[in-house]
Amino acid sequence: MKHANGEGIWSLRGSQGPRRSRTRGLVLTGLSIALITVGACITVPLGPVPFTLQTLMVGIVVCLLPPAYSVAAVGGYLALGCLGLPVFSGLRGGIGVLAGPTGGFLAGFLLAAVVIAVLRSSLLLATDNAAQAAKTAPTAKEATARGTRRSSRILPLLDLLSLLVFSLLYYTLGCLWFMVSTGATLEAALAACVLPFVIPDLLKSVAAFVCVQPVRAALGVQLHA
Numbered sequence: 661m662k663h664a665n666g667e668g669i670w671s672l673r674g675s676q677g678p679r680r681s682r683t684r685g686l687v688l689t690g691l692s693i694a695l696i697t698v699g700a701c702i703t704v705p706l707g708p709v710p711f712t713l714q715t716l717m718v719g720i721v722v723c724l725l726p727p728a729y730s731v732a733a734v735g736g737y738l739a740l741g742c743l744g745l746p747v748f749s750g751l752r753g754g755i756g757v758l759a760g761p762t763g764g765f766l767a768g769f770l771l772a773a774v775v776i777a778v779l780r781s782s783l784l785l786a787t788d789n790a791a792q793a794a795k796t797a798p799t800a801k802e803a804t805a806r807g808t809r810r811s812s813r814i815l816p817l818l819d820l821l822s823l824l825v826f827s828l829l830y831y832t833l834g835c836l837w838f839m840v841s842t843g844a845t846l847e848a849a850l851a852a853c854v855l856p857f858v859i860p861d862l863l864k865s866v867a868a869f870v871c872v873q874p875v876r877a878a879l880g881v882q883l884h885a
Contacts, residue, residue: 692721692733697747719868723819727777734773764837768830
């Protein structure tokens with residue numbers, strides 16, 4: 661569903677015009693790719709699957725950016741790595757990393773970003789349609805104020821749901837690919853890929869949720885009324 665400013669149910673301070681908003685979105689996408697890369701550089705070896713801050717950064721990105729931009733950020737990060745740039749954990753690059761034992765987690769980032777983008781867009785569109793049907797068309801000023809109020813109520817709940825979906829999808833795909841690439845049993849894959857990371861990833865999800873709220877307010881990401 662599109663509104664008059666062309667940004668659909670999302671805006672990035674759309675009062676400055678759709679072109680300015682798209683430019684800001686592209687800039688934020690580039691910065692997000694850089695943040696994910698920095699998170700990958702912070703690595704602590706914990707066996708076959710290292711501990712990194714990638715999941716923290718990806719969690720922030722999928723919650724913070726409008727859906728299309730979040731998918732572009734994660735996809736762009738993976739594309740740079742596949743082209744050989746050392747953006748993956750341990751300063752590695754190349755498509756061989758995706759084919760390795762931990763490649764499923766990287767692919768899981770993109771799958772999660774796509775699923776979360778569809779989920780968030782669908783749920784937000786549904787609430788937007790309900791609001792439009794229940795009330796007469798507001799003025800531009802009323803629409804902005806109403807969008808801000810709705811954002812403060814709806815987006816935190818969507819963030820919690822998004823982080824849960826993100827964790828489930830990248831764990832699932834990561835474990836499955838680890839089993840395929842190494843021949844490990846399910847028990848061995850869980851022991852290597854999940855159990856050592858449950859508590860750290862839970863803490864990273866909490867950190868992502870806390871960080872997203874003030875950053876979103878500063879950037880002006882909100883819903884239209």
